[in-house]
Amino acid sequence: MTVKTSIPATEGLSAGHLACQGCGATLSMRYALKGLGQETVLVIPACCWTILAGPAPMSSVDVNVVHSPFACAAATACGVKHGLVSRGDEATCVVAWGGDGGTFDIGLQALSGAADRDEDILYVCYDNEAYMNTGIQRSGGTPRGAWTMTTPGPAGADRPKKDLDAIIAAHRPRYQATATPAYAEDMVRKFKKARAIKGFRFIRILAPCPPGWKYESGDTVALSRLAVQTGMFPLWESEEGRFRLNLSPGKRKPVGDFLRRQARFRRLTAEDEAAIQAQVDAAWEDFAKRA
């Protein structure tokens, strides 16, 4: 049987990358590059992708990569764009590609500055919900209750995940979207769309991480899908402030289907799970109003 998809057959990511088995951030890069094409420059701050892009002189992607220090992917990307434009190149798409630590936490100031100036860049956060490259420490993207190396107690992380999407939305970006690799067509379409828009654009990808979330590496796509089906990670986009839900999960699966497959949530009690379910339900009531 042949399955027809809208996803381009071109491959911008080579097989020789250094990712862990089942890495969601790697699947995400593969689809992103299919949507972005070769006229792209990636600016990568300290994150897993610092390593995955390959040690010198190798590279696992077929586009230019400019590595940057942790706090300044957005500012460096702005500079690349201004430098290219000053030399007459308006066409190249400049993409900052950072993890949740480099986006929610240390890179937030530079990101806010770039969004505020409506810089002509696309900022992508592949959110694997902790500092995974340094070995699983809590970040602003870590959800409440998750175990990390710096939240080792029985309660796990004691604060809710920072609402980065709301922070970005408050900057009134040209385009904002969420994506996750189980929905590859949706992701590729969003990258194509973002590429064609001028001004500040932002995509947050939920990128499951087998060693960080503690699940079998074959379950990445299943967890990516369950995050959407349980309503914990809604797929949406917003163009010039016009909000649209991309996928209505219909009858949502219980959040436990997503949580219980990950050992990082092993210590959650039935009450914890019920509280998370209630939060998700409330969030969906809000979505229903916005959409």
Add this chain to the structure above:
Amino acid sequence: MRKTLMGNHAAAVAVRLARTGVVAAYPITPQTQVVEALAEMKATGEFPGRFVRVESEHSAMACLVGAAQAGARTFTATSSQGLAYMHEMLHWVSGARLPVVMAEVNRALGAPWILWTDQTDSLAQRDTGWLQFYCSTNQEILDATLIAYRVAEELLLPVMVCYDGFTLSHTYEPVDVPDQALVDRYLPPIQYPYALDIKEPRAFSALPKPQEYFRLRRRMDADMQRAQEEVAVAEEEFAELFGRRYSAVEGYQAEDAEVLLVTSGAPASTALDAVDRLRAKGLKAGNLRIRQFRPFPTAQLRRFLRPGVKLAVVDRNYSMGHHGIFCEEIKSALYAMPNPPQVFGYVAGLGGGDITPELLCEAWEDCAAGRGDLNAPVWLEDSR
């Protein structure tokens, strides 16, 4: 054309004359007028480059990393806390071999809050791999900025043009603003050899092996050493085209001096007056002005030193627990001489206190009278 410019405007004019492609700007006293002047020139169309109003100094330098990697000629300006805040990026710029030029308007560092000049901010960036020039006049600010671009793009190393906050930055002086055509001859369009090319994708600053890192650092130092010669060549060509001559170390009445003041920045012009006053009293005084801190001009300095001469190094900067920073560097540079001169340190004007001719005469006379201590600096306070 001769104009009356404050130091900050002299820097901005140089950036326009250099046809800089990307300026990233963030305000901080006493540098702010540099970027204000560029914003104004941008608004009137006089400055056609890109002007990015970043949200911090860290982002200013990060933005220039991107722009320079894309092949653009770049500029920013900062002072004090701003420079300290971009410290991480200073290492990144030099390591990535990007020819960024920055005006660094010297201002003391807090705490406590302090607005006025001293050089500890820039001298504390000693090991970041940037060339550093120290200016004594507004004319020199303009000229050194043009020379900085020339040298940076030849060596693929960044250059900091440093000058005293308020004393130079906010003071008007007559400045010869050269013709654009002449500047274009001196400074052709930038040809950055490692500019990113969409058709030939590469990874920039990716993780190397230790051995490769070691070799890159060694090569960087070789280019920093080569800068001694390249800066001299750039200054020579500058003199031929513009008629103004600079060198890494400049002597005044140095030939027969028994004690040489050693100064930098604005106090180095005050020192000329101090030397004249001492000479008028029949004393054999002289001055050495250090214009270049990195690479440190060891050979140029030694050329001025006769056996038996004593150096009175006046530092408006300090390395806690040790010495004034120029004093410390000079001692290190002269250690390997057969009969090195005695070097005495004088610390003055930290946080912007005036370094007057009287104060410089006091340092000279203290040194000449043999009251100095080779192992510890003398702290000179302007008593007026």
